[in-house]
Amino acid sequence: MKTVEEIKAAIEAAVPGARVGIVQNPSVSGQHSLRLAPECAVAVAQFLRDDAELALDYLSNVTGIDWPDKEITEKVKVAHRVIETVDGVEKTVDETIEETRKRLEPGCLEAVYHLYSVAKEHGPVILRMRTIDRADEVELPSLTPIWRSAEFQEREIFDLYGIVFTGHPDLRRLLMWDGFKDHPMRRDYREPDDFDYEPTAHDEVLRRVKEHQMASVQQEAGAGQ
Amino acid sequence: MSESQIHASAIAERPEGWNRPALIQPSGDGELLEVAMGPHHPSTHGVFRMDVALDGERVIRLKPVFGYLHRNHEKIAEGVSYLASMPYTDRLDYICPITNNWAYALAVEKLTGQEVPERAEYLRVILGELTRFQNHASSIGFLIQEMGASGTPLMYAFREREKILDLFEKLTGARMMVNYMRFGGCRVDASPAWLDATRKVVAGLPEFVDEFDNLLSSNEILMARTQGVGVLKADLAVNAGVTGPMLRASGINYDIRKVDGYGIYNRFNFRVPLGDHGDVYDRFMIRLLEMRESITILEQALKDIPGGPIMDPKAKLRGFRPKPGEAYGRIEAPKGELGFYLISDGGPNPYRYRIRPPSLINLTVLEDMCLGHDVADVVLIFGSVDIVLGEVDR
Numbered sequence: 001m002k003t004v005e006e007i008k009a010a011i012e013a014a015v016p017g018a019r020v021g022i023v024q025n026p027s028v029s030g031q032h033s034l035r036l037a038p039e040c041a042v043a044v045a046q047f048l049r050d051d052a053e054l055a056l057d058y059l060s061n062v063t064g065i066d067w068p069d070k071e072i073t074e075k076v077k078v079a080h081r082v083i084e085t086v087d088g089v090e091k092t093v094d095e096t097i098e099e100t101r102k103r104l105e106p107g108c109l110e111a112v113y114h115l116y117s118v119a120k121e122h123g124p125v126i127l128r129m130r131t132i133d134r135a136d137e138v139e140l141p142s143l144t145p146i147w148r149s150a151e152f153q154e155r156e157i158f159d160l161y162g163i164v165f166t167g168h169p170d171l172r173r174l175l176m177w178d179g180f181k182d183h184p185m186r187r188d189y190r191e192p193d194d195f196d197y198e199p200t201a202h203d204e205v206l207r208r209v210k211e212h213q214m215a216s217v218q219q220e221a222g223a224g225q
Numbered sequence: 226m227s228e229s230q231i232h233a234s235a236i237a238e239r240p241e242g243w244n245r246p247a248l249i250q251p252s253g254d255g256e257l258l259e260v261a262m263g264p265h266h267p268s269t270h271g272v273f274r275m276d277v278a279l280d281g282e283r284v285i286r287l288k289p290v291f292g293y294l295h296r297n298h299e300k301i302a303e304g305v306s307y308l309a310s311m312p313y314t315d316r317l318d319y320i321c322p323i324t325n326n327w328a329y330a331l332a333v334e335k336l337t338g339q340e341v342p343e344r345a346e347y348l349r350v351i352l353g354e355l356t357r358f359q360n361h362a363s364s365i366g367f368l369i370q371e372m373g374a375s376g377t378p379l380m381y382a383f384r385e386r387e388k389i390l391d392l393f394e395k396l397t398g399a400r401m402m403v404n405y406m407r408f409g410g411c412r413v414d415a416s417p418a419w420l421d422a423t424r425k426v427v428a429g430l431p432e433f434v435d436e437f438d439n440l441l442s443s444n445e446i447l448m449a450r451t452q453g454v455g456v457l458k459a460d461l462a463v464n465a466g467v468t469g470p471m472l473r474a475s476g477i478n479y480d481i482r483k484v485d486g487y488g489i490y491n492r493f494n495f496r497v498p499l500g501d502h503g504d505v506y507d508r509f510m511i512r513l514l515e516m517r518e519s520i521t522i523l524e525q526a527l528k529d530i531p532g533g534p535i536m537d538p539k540a541k542l543r544g545f546r547p548k549p550g551e552a553y554g555r556i557e558a559p560k561g562e563l564g565f566y567l568i569s570d571g572g573p574n575p576y577r578y579r580i581r582p583p584s585l586i587n588l589t590v591l592e593d594m595c596l597g598h599d600v601a602d603v604v605l606i607f608g609s610v611d612i613v614l615g616e617v618d619r
Contacts, residue, residue, distance in 0.1 A: 025551055
């Protein structure tokens with residue numbers, strides 16, 4: 001089985017203009033992955049499936065991941081030019097001040113594909129694709145035309161994450177019903193507060209119990225006299 | 226795209242794509258009967274619907290509709306600790322809770338690099354193969370039941386399943402919701418008495434398989450109903466990600482126990498049964514043959530099981546926080562490849578917890594297998610896929 005570096009080199013040699021990056025996995029599993037630019041993904045996938053040596057004919061698993069916008073707080077040293085008056089003479093002095101800055105790292109949605117080879121019995125080779133952002137530009141190319149096993153799994157991701165897979169032959173919600181509007185697996189999804197409040201009889205029953213008890217206590221008191 | 230319709234229009238306007246079967250044109254006046262099989266239909270093994278368009282008795286289109294049992298297991302698991310999801314995995318494929326535990330434990334062990342002691346590996350194999358045996362026995366029983374043989378084969382299968390569930394109960398305290406495995410081992414050790422009881426049950430299993438075989442394999446009605454029905458071609462099976470007995474019935478030699486050799490499976494001698502035709506009969510036969518292979522593995526494992534600890538001494542149950550990273554672990558569950566994909570951000574809960582459900586993905590080709598057959602065969606073809614809705618809808 002080739003390493004991810006070798007697979008990357010093979011892809012770049014075979015598919016002109018393919019942009020492939022390597023995503024290192026720090027865990028002990030050692031399953032590193034390849035990040036594909038969406039525009040070349042279908043061509044790369046076709047190559048991976050049809051290449052005689054790799055022969056990744058079996059797409060096992062398709063996963064959606066949500067990476068929300070991240071606010072990063074960092075301390076930055078900023079050089080200022082300050083005009084100071086020393087002994088009546090104006091001078092420009094460089095000063096470095098530490099500033100805390102916040103910047104927003106834009107989030108995205110990601111689709112991860114785990115590929116194996118049934119013919120060569122090796123794998124996994126992991127492909128990843130990212131959308132441009134989480135709100136409007138959520139299109140990724142569908143790999144269902146290459147591997148049919150993505151059909152339901154991409155539908156599931158479309159349903160639960162809202163990634164629109166262009167080129168999917170039958171992109172509909174899979175698990176949620178058709179009239180449903182949101183995407184429940186997103187990290188910022190909140191369950192709608194839409195239940196109908198219907199008061200139960202508890203208060204009424206309690207009031208009557210109390211009345212009943214009061215009445216019986218009074219009755220007993222009356223009988224004792 | 227946002228306002229998609231499921232009912233009649235989806236059946237009528239079936240989109241075309243690569244590697245899909247050609248549409249069958251209705252004969253005669255072209256009038257179709259649209260039938261919703263399910264969600265409450267005894268053959269759907271739970272709540273599942275197939276919108277079928279019929280030309281007389283012939284199936285012209287078929288759309289599976291999912292989600293009736295959807296509870297977003299993956300989202301729930303992202304909100305709780307790693308260990309807290311272990312009992313919940315029992316509820317995925319509730320016929321085979323042990324293998325669900327195993328797949329999850331294997332994925333976490335890949336993520337953290339924990340070692341599993343030898344005795345625990347043997348216990349996993351013993352329980353895993355018992356699970357496979359009772360799953361195959363009852364799935365054959367259900368298939369024959371749906372064919373109209375009401376009672377007998379299913380009761381024979383459940384008689385054996387009962388013995389195996391009793392063993393589960395003695396060991397884990399529960400018949401089905403076992404919650405047995407832990408990251409780096411198993412929860413409780415098996416006593417010598419339990420192992421003896423298991424040996425006794427396993428010694429009786431070959432007789433049951435022979436009985437089942439004699440009862441069913443050469444039955445004329447079964448052969449007439451299943452041979453040549455629901456044929457799945459090998460290249461489509463691989464391309465559509467079909468796994469497990471269904472893939473092997475189409476003649477593809479791919480058993481993850483052999484390919485990955487996870488756990489200690491490469492120590493055991495067993496064969497991988499393969500089919501020629503990929504029809505319902507082959508799927509039935511492969512399951513029957515796999516039951517025999519499971520007995521072989523069980524006999525070897527019960528002979529060789531060593532003493533020793535059942536948990537990795539370094540394993541932490543409380544305050545368990547894997548280092549950032551990700552891992553995909555998969556096993557050969559009775560229904561196919563069951564995988565767990567975990568992403569850790571260093572916290573106590575998984576950042577992403579994904580299940581690769583074999584039951585759902587094996588249904589990708591349901592329409593392909595059913596087109597052109599009679600509506601009565603749909604029930605058989607669907608039964609031969611062997612699904613559990615708890616895993617399909619998650």
